[in-house]
Amino acid sequence: MTQNPPPLSAEKATIEDVARAAGVSRWTVARAFKTNASVSSKTRAKVLGAAKEIGYLPDLQAASLGANQSNLVALLVDDFKNPHKLLLIEQVSQTLRDHGWDSLLINTGGAQDTNAALLTASQRRVDAAILLGVHFNDAVLDTAVGAERVKKLIVFARSSKHPRTLSICVDDAAAMAIVADHVLAQGYQRPLFLAGPQTGSAHLHRQETFVQQWFEATGDAPHSLEVPVYDSALSYTEISKYLAESKSYPDVIVCENDALALGAMDAIRLSAGLSVPDDIAVTGFDDVPQAGFAQYQLTTYQQPIKEMAEHLVKLLRGEAQAKDRYDFSGTLIERSST
Amino acid sequence: MTQNPPPLSAEKATIEDVARAAGVSRWTVARAFKTNASVSSKTRAKVLGAAKEIGYLPDLQAASLGANQSNLVALLVDDFKNPHKLLLIEQVSQTLRDHGWDSLLINTGGAQDTNAALLTASQRRVDAAILLGVHFNDAVLDTAVGAERVKKLIVFARSSKHPRTLSICVDDAAAMAIVADHVLAQGYQRPLFLAGPQTGSAHLHRQETFVQQWFEATGDAPHSLEVPVYDSALSYTEISKYLAESKSYPDVIVCENDALALGAMDAIRLSAGLSVPDDIAVTGFDDVPQAGFAQYQLTTYQQPIKEMAEHLVKLLRGEAQAKDRYDFSGTLIERSST
DNA sequence: AAATATCTTGCACATGGGTGCAAAAGCGAT
DNA sequence: ATCGCTTTTGCACCCATGTGCAAGATATTT
Known part of the structure; x- marks a missing residue:
């Protein structure tokens, strides 16, 4: 020793x-x-x-005692199954750091207690709490005393209508409309929408947008499937089951995000023994690194995370308009999964 | 508006x-x-x-001014390409939080300036800095003034011999010996070792262990390949190139971790058009979630992250022996990639 | 050279709570 | 009721810095 x-x-x-x-x-x-x-x-x-x-x-801690500013920002993350989180965490923490803020990472995944996380944030005198997760919906924020103790509440890569909250996200509806257009343009006819957890009002509008868009274009209501977590493994299981049980299969699976899409592709190929995109095409959302791997080549929608993070800094500085939502637009990345 | x-x-x-x-x-x-x-x-x-x-x-900040303890711990992360980091960040932050510590996430990936990160940590009065990355080698720590300003320096999931540092990691040599045994037992004969960045002395001992083990068992020195980042995409490129250029191919690629292994598998199948494991088998290290996906089914070595995180808490509390290294052992997960 | 305006610098007070000791209070025994 | 001991409580001082004002120093004007 x-x-x-x-x-x-x-x-x-x-x-x-x-x-x-x-x-x-x-x-x-x-x-x-x-x-x-x-x-x-x-x-x-x-x-x-x-x-x-x-x-x-x-000494930054001592400084933040006297001053009414700590240059500390809380990052609340509740969803570590989704590889997209790694991108978000990386980009946000890096951009904040570049501009003089430090990040307090609060993992709310275990207890899923958003209120406790917000209380901790306030006890650390953070200048703002950035919500990077799926369970921070308006109902939760309404009942969370902690939400009122934090100076600023910012929902990142997700939208919220909560009055205490500012959202930084792509225009989900517009983005999904682009995906829907793409799917329609490719001539697919029997879509299945694979959705993640539908968490109250601070959620994504992808599913409803796609369904509506599709209905307007074709008169048909697409089938949907929901899984409770953005987890590829779960998506694999569910899609496998779905394909095994139904007599006919869809010709495209439109997924709420890449985490689900990757699992779906695996299920199509390895569980159902079908091919992508010939038998079933797949689309995702987020453009996680794996989406570009040779194995997947997933068509997906890339959010301008960097730009969004820069906007976050402006909001923190009070330079930007305090609109409730600020919508960015990203890019459809067309690959060979469609 | x-x-x-x-x-x-x-x-x-x-x-x-x-x-x-x-x-x-x-x-x-x-x-x-x-x-x-x-x-x-x-x-x-x-x-x-x-x-x-x-x-x-x-008010925790005020409290840490008077007391000589902040219950704040810095997490320095420099390597966001590797999905294993998400696991580590999740587990460490959760365990710390369960035991009353908060996590200051410092992204050192951009500037790669470990010293600046450590200085920031000390300015925030952290009780310890946890090093979760590849570039925190002893040489860097030696020249980093910041290293001396932080009360405790803990290298997690990696080993270091730096005198100021405590390591929490699996016994790399023992673990890789198990992998090597497995590879030998399966009867493979022409291994290629795929290594990541070899960063000074705070590095992994996987490559040298495998090479030595193999040599002792067979009298041959296995080929090796090195990539500068633990990045699947890079691994894909390098292995593709390697397989295209060499006349004969290995019958097993032993990878320093899963990030590399996943890219290697893609390269074998999609670039070289060969099959795994029939033409070339693959092993990884870390057991990231994707390793278990149907697509990969990667044989890999799982580290007991949870247990390691619990030990981290003991170290922070001063309950555990302050050995320079504390070695855990994990489990070889045998899947169908070998 | 005196008066005035401007720039520098020092200081009282505040931030929110921790530490260690001394005073006060409680309690049983004599 | 008094003494001695233990438990409880109060207080002076400290942690490392910020804010706003006033005093001091310097520069400008008349």
């Missing part, structure tokens, strides 16, 4: 130490670190030099 | 408000919230009642 790690390094320097080293008051040091503060450039240079010398960096 | 969200809720109650409401001093309130504090049970009940009444919850 090896020994313990060496003891901690010397105490971290405080603003007071810098003040002493630079021969000024601590308030002057604080100013030197603040842009647009009234300090003579000579003093600032002296202070910053001293600070660098003794390795001073301001 | 809709109007702005309603104004913020009333100011959050402070300990002082509770004290007033309960008719005691604020220190008594603090005690009521602390287990093992000397308060009469009558007083505690009165205080907690009053706190509940006015909706008081302690």
